[in-house]
Amino acid sequence: MGDSGILWLRVAAGLYSLGLLHAILTVLRRRESLFRVALTAFSLGAVFQLVAIVEMGAAQGRLPVNDIFETMSFLAWVVTVVFLAIHYRYNAASLSVFIFPLVSVMTLVGALRDPVSPWSNPVVRSSALAVHVVASLLGYAALLFTATASVVYLMQERQLKRKNIPAIFRALPPLGFLDDMISKSLGVGFLFITVGLVLGIIWAFVETGTKWIGNGSVVIAFVTWAVYLALVFFRVSAGWRGRKTAVLSIIALICCLVTWIAHAQLQRRLLP
Amino acid sequence: MKLFVAGLSHKTAPVHLREKFAIAEGSLPKALQDLQRLGALEAMVLSTCNRVELSLTVPDSAPAHEIFDGFLKSWQGSASAFEGHLYRLESKEAIHHMFRVAASLDSMVVGEPQILGQLKAAYQIAKTEGTVGGLLETVVTRAFNVAKRVRTETGIGQMAVSVSYAAVELARRIFGSLKGQSVLIIGSGKMGELAAKHLHRSGASKILVTNRTHERAVQMAALFNGRAVDYTNFTSMLHEVDIVIASSGAQHYILNRENLQRAIALRRNRPMFLIDIAVPRNIDPAVNEIDGVFLYDVDDLEGVVNANIQERSKQAQAAEAIVLKELDQILTRIKLEEVTPTIVSLQGQLEEIRAAEVAKALRRLPGLTPEQVQGVEALTKSIINKIAHGPISELRRNAGLPDGDQAVELIRKVFHLQS
Numbered sequence: 001m002g003d004s005g006i007l008w009l010r011v012a013a014g015l016y017s018l019g020l021l022h023a024i025l026t027v028l029r030r031r032e033s034l035f036r037v038a039l040t041a042f043s044l045g046a047v048f049q050l051v052a053i054v055e056m057g058a059a060q061g062r063l064p065v066n067d068i069f070e071t072m073s074f075l076a077w078v079v080t081v082v083f084l085a086i087h088y089r090y091n092a093a094s095l096s097v098f099i100f101p102l103v104s105v106m107t108l109v110g111a112l113r114d115p116v117s118p119w120s121n122p123v124v125r126s127s128a129l130a131v132h133v134v135a136s137l138l139g140y141a142a143l144l145f146t147a148t149a150s151v152v153y154l155m156q157e158r159q160l161k162r163k164n165i166p167a168i169f170r171a172l173p174p175l176g177f178l179d180d181m182i183s184k185s186l187g188v189g190f191l192f193i194t195v196g197l198v199l200g201i202i203w204a205f206v207e208t209g210t211k212w213i214g215n216g217s218v219v220i221a222f223v224t225w226a227v228y229l230a231l232v233f234f235r236v237s238a239g240w241r242g243r244k245t246a247v248l249s250i251i252a253l254i255c256c257l258v259t260w261i262a263h264a265q266l267q268r269r270l271l272p
Numbered sequence: 273m274k275l276f277v278a279g280l281s282h283k284t285a286p287v288h289l290r291e292k293f294a295i296a297e298g299s300l301p302k303a304l305q306d307l308q309r310l311g312a313l314e315a316m317v318l319s320t321c322n323r324v325e326l327s328l329t330v331p332d333s334a335p336a337h338e339i340f341d342g343f344l345k346s347w348q349g350s351a352s353a354f355e356g357h358l359y360r361l362e363s364k365e366a367i368h369h370m371f372r373v374a375a376s377l378d379s380m381v382v383g384e385p386q387i388l389g390q391l392k393a394a395y396q397i398a399k400t401e402g403t404v405g406g407l408l409e410t411v412v413t414r415a416f417n418v419a420k421r422v423r424t425e426t427g428i429g430q431m432a433v434s435v436s437y438a439a440v441e442l443a444r445r446i447f448g449s450l451k452g453q454s455v456l457i458i459g460s461g462k463m464g465e466l467a468a469k470h471l472h473r474s475g476a477s478k479i480l481v482t483n484r485t486h487e488r489a490v491q492m493a494a495l496f497n498g499r500a501v502d503y504t505n506f507t508s509m510l511h512e513v514d515i516v517i518a519s520s521g522a523q524h525y526i527l528n529r530e531n532l533q534r535a536i537a538l539r540r541n542r543p544m545f546l547i548d549i550a551v552p553r554n555i556d557p558a559v560n561e562i563d564g565v566f567l568y569d570v571d572d573l574e575g576v577v578n579a580n581i582q583e584r585s586k587q588a589q590a591a592e593a594i595v596l597k598e599l600d601q602i603l604t605r606i607k608l609e610e611v612t613p614t615i616v617s618l619q620g621q622l623e624e625i626r627a628a629e630v631a632k633a634l635r636r637l638p639g640l641t642p643e644q645v646q647g648v649e650a651l652t653k654s655i656i657n658k659i660a661h662g663p664i665s666e667l668r669r670n671a672g673l674p675d676g677d678q679a680v681e682l683i684r685k686v687f688h689l690q691s
Contacts, residue, residue, distance in 0.1 A: 160445060161560060163572045164579070170431075175543055176448030239540025242563055 005059065008052035009073060009111040015045030016080075016107050019100030020194065026097055027187035027232050035093055038100060046080045049107065053077060068213055073110025076103045098233035101194065105225070108198065109213070112205040128203045136196030140256040142189025143228070146182055147253045150246035153178040157242050182245060183235070190232050197225050217262035224255035273313060273407050276336035277366040278358060279325025282380045285357035293354065295319040295347075300394075304403040306346060310339045314408035316398040318373075320390045322380050327370065329408045336362065367411050367602060371595045374415035375422040376429065383428035383584045388419045411602065418598045425594060428587040431580035436467040438576045439547050439568070440474050443515055446545050446566060454478035456506065456513040458527075459520025460488050463549045463570075465495075467517050472496050480513060482506040484520070507531045511538035516546045518554035525556040532559040539564075547573070607671035611680055615664050617689045622656040663687065 022038030053074060056064035064070045083099045086092045152172055159169045173181075200221065204212035212218050231248045234240040240248070280293060295303050300317050303326075307315035312328040326343065330336045337360060344351040361369050372378045376387050395412050398404045404412065423429055432441040440450070447453055453476045457468050460483055472479060479498030483489035489500035501509065510516070510531060520526065527546070536544060546567040548555040553569055560567040568576075630652050634645065663683050670676035683689075 156445070160442070160566050163568065163575060165445075165576070174444060174448035175446050180448075239542065241541050241543075 005052045005055035005064075006111065006114055008048045008055065009107065012045040012049035012052060013104070013107040013111045015041040015048065016076075016100070016104040018042070019045075019096065020104040023097045023101045023232070024187070024191050024194065027183075027190055027236055035096060038096065039087070042080065042100065042103075043084060045107075046077065046084060049073065049077045049080070067113070069110050069113035069210070072106050076106035076110060079103050079106070094237035097236045098229060101229055102226075105194075105197065105201075105222075108201060112201065113210060125203075125207070128199055128206075132196050132199035132203055134196075135192045135199065136259075139189045139191075139193030139196055139228075140253075140260065142185045142192060143249065143253050143256055145185035146189060146231075147246070147249040149178045149181045149185065150249045153182065154242055154246045179241065182241075182249075186232060186235060186249075190228055193225060193228055197221065217259070220255070220262045221259050224252070224259045227252045227255045273329050274332055274336070274363050275366045275407055275411060276328045276330060276340070276360070276362050277325055277369055278337075278340045278360040279318075279323060280354060280357045280359070281323035281325070281378065283378070284359055285354070289354060289357055290321070290324060293324045293348065294321075295324060297397075300397050301401050303343075303347070304398055304401045307339065307343055308403055310342045312336075312339055312403075314398075314406055315403045316394055316408060316412065318391060318394040320387070323373070323378075325373075327366070327408055327412070329406060364599070364603060368595065368599050370411055370415045371418045371598060372592075374419040375591055375595055376419070377422075377588055377591055377595065381433055382588050383431075383433075385423075385429050388416070391419075392416065407606065410606070414598065414602050418595060421598070422591040422594050426587040426590045428584055428591055431583055433577055433580050433584065435463065435549070435570070435573045435577060436470050438573045438580070439467045439517075440470045442566070442568060442573075442576065443471060443476075443545050444474070446543050447514060449475060451475035452477055453514040454480065454512060455515045455517065456480045456482065456501070456510070457492065458482050458506065458516065458518045458554060459484075459522070459550060460492055461519025461521075461549060464517045464519025464547075465492065467547060467549065468496065471515060471517075476515065478513075480506075480509070484522075510535035514542075514544060516544065516555075517549065518547065519549045520554055522550070522554055523552055525554060527555045527559065529556055529558045529562065532562050532565050536562055536564050549573070604671065607676065608668065611667045611671045614680060614684060614689060615667055618663060618667075618683070618687055619660060621687060621689060622660050626652045626656045 018034075018041035019038045022034040025034050053064055056070070060066070063074075065074050079099065080103050083092070083095060083103075086095070153175060156169065156172045156175055156178065159165045160175070200218075204218070227248070231245070231252050234248065235245060280290060282290070285293075295317055297319075300319070303317050304315045307317075307326065307328060311334055312330055314327075314329040316327045318325050318327070326340060328336060328339060330339060340360065341351050344354065348354070359369075369378070374388055374391050376383050376385065379387050391412070395404065395416075399409075432438040443450055443453070450471060453471075455468060455471050455476045455478070457464055457479065468479065479493065479496035480501045481489045481493040481496075481498055482501040482503050483492070484503050486500060486503065489503070492498075493500040507527070510527075511534070516527070518527065532544070532546075536542075541564045543564045543566065546555055546559065546565065548567060548569040551570060555567060555569075557567065557569070559565050630648060633648065634640065640648070663686075667680060667683060670679035673679075
C-alpha cells in the first residue's frame, strides 16, 4: 500500500467519523441536527477514499482488494457511493443513521493495515484499554436497560390491547415513559459501545499490528456492534416499537453476552 | 369528655331529606355557635350533597342526644321528619365513623377524593369560629392522617370509576403525561365532550374538532380553545393527533383500518389512542389489530370501570384494616391522656409528703453538711419514685383496657387523690 494512499484513507476515515457523530447525535437528540455537515464530510471522505484506492491500485498495478483491510476499505467506498447516489436521487437521509456509522467503522478498519510502533508509555496503553473495556461495559449495561424496558413495553402494550388490565400491571410505567427510556438508553448505549469498539480497534492495531483482524472474538464484537447499529437504525428511521424492538434488543443483548464471554483472555491471546 | 356524631347520609336518607337538612356554608358559623350555646364543648358541621353530620364533644355527664335534638328543633322546626334516617354515634363508634368518612370508605363512590377536602373545609370553619381545640380536634386531625395513609398505602383513589375518567386513565397509561398531547373530537356527543374536557384539564393542549355541521365544530372548539377541522378532510390529518374521540351520529364506520394504517405509518409507529363512544360505533374494531393503535369502545371503557370498582372494593378491605388499627391507637392515646391528671396528682402528692418529712428531719438534724443534705434528698426522692412506679405503670396499662376505669378509681382512692 502506498504511503500517501494510506494517508488519504485515514483522512477519509476522519471525515467519515463526522457521519458517525451525526448518527449518535440523531439517536440521542431524536432529530437530525448535523446531517448537512455530515453529508458534506461524507461526500468529501468518498473523494479522499477514491484517491487512496486509485493510488494504492497504481502502486500495486491491480485493484487493491488483496486482503481484508483493502477489501473492507473498498466495500466501504462502494457503500458510500451507492448511498450518495440513492440520497441525491430519492433523499434517503433516514438511511444515514445506519450507513454513516457502518462506513465509518469499515474505513477505520481499512486504514489500519500498516502497523505502527506500539505505545511506549505504559499508562497510555493501559488507559486506552481500560476506557475501551469500561465504555463497552457501559454500552452493554445500557442495552440491558433497553431490553428490559422493551419487554415491559411489550407486556404493557399487550394488556392495553386486550383491554383487561390486571392489578399487577397497573404498577408498570406508562408506554410513553418506557418509550422515552428505550430511546435514551439506546442512544447512550450506542455511543458507549461505538467508543468502545473504535478504541478497541485502535488499541489492537497499535499493539498487535494486523494480528487482531482475523480473531474470532473480534469478529463477534463487530457482529454485536452491527446488531446494535441495526437496532438503532430501525428505531430511529422506522420508529420500531413493541415486539420488534423487544426481540431485536434481546438478540443484541445475547450478542453482547457472547462478546463478553469471547473477550475473556483475549488480551493474552493477541499479545505474545 | 365524650365524642358524639349524629347526622344523615346517602346511606340512611334520600336526597330530599339530605337537601332539607343541608346547612349552607354561610350559615355554618351560626350553627356552630348554636351547638355551643346548647351545651357542646366543641362542634364541627360537615354538610355535603351526600351527608350532613354534626360532630360534638360534651362532658361525660351531658346528654349529647338532647343537644342534637335541640339543634334539629331550632333549625328544622321538628326532628320527626328525619327520624329513622339519622345515625347517632358515641365515643369509639363516633371516632371509627369519622375515620371512615375521611378515608372515603363511607362515600357513595368509595375512594373519591372530594370528601377529604370537604372535611378539611368544615374543620377550618370550626377552627376559625373557635369551636374545636380539644378531643374533637385530636380526632379530626388524626382522621386527615388516616385518610392520607389509606390513600398512599392502598391506592384506593387511583382507579377511575367513570367512563370519561377511565379514558383519561388509559391515555395516561399510554402516553404517560398528557401535557402537549393533541386530541381530535369527531362529532358532538355529550360523552365525547366530557371525555375531551377531562383530557384537556389533564394537560392535552391541542384540541381539534370536526363535525358534519361545521358551525357545531366551531362552537365546541371554542370551549377548549381549539380549532375546527373540515369534516370532509379530517382523515388526512389523523397522523397529527395522539388521541381521537369519536362520538358522531354516523350510522357507519367513519374510520377504518386503512385510515389508521396510513396515520400510524406517518407517525412512525408512535401510539394512538382511539376512544369510540358512539353507538353505533364510528371506528372499525379491526383497527385495534394495528401495532400502536389502542381502540376502546363504550363497552371496553365500561369494562375498565367495572374492573376498577371491583379493585376499589378489594382495596377498601385493606383500608378498613388500616382504619381499625388507627382507631385502636387513638383510643389508647385518648385513654392515656385521661389518666395523665391522675398521674400528675399522684406524683404531686408523694412529693409533698416527701418534702414535708425531709424538712422535719432536717430540723432535727441541724449539723448535716450540704453533701449529707443532698444525700437525704436523693434517698427520699428515690424511695417515692420507686413507690410511685407501680401505680403509675398500672394506670398506664389500665388506660387502654375496657375495665380500666375501675383500676384508675381504686388507685385514686388508695392514695387519697382528689377527683
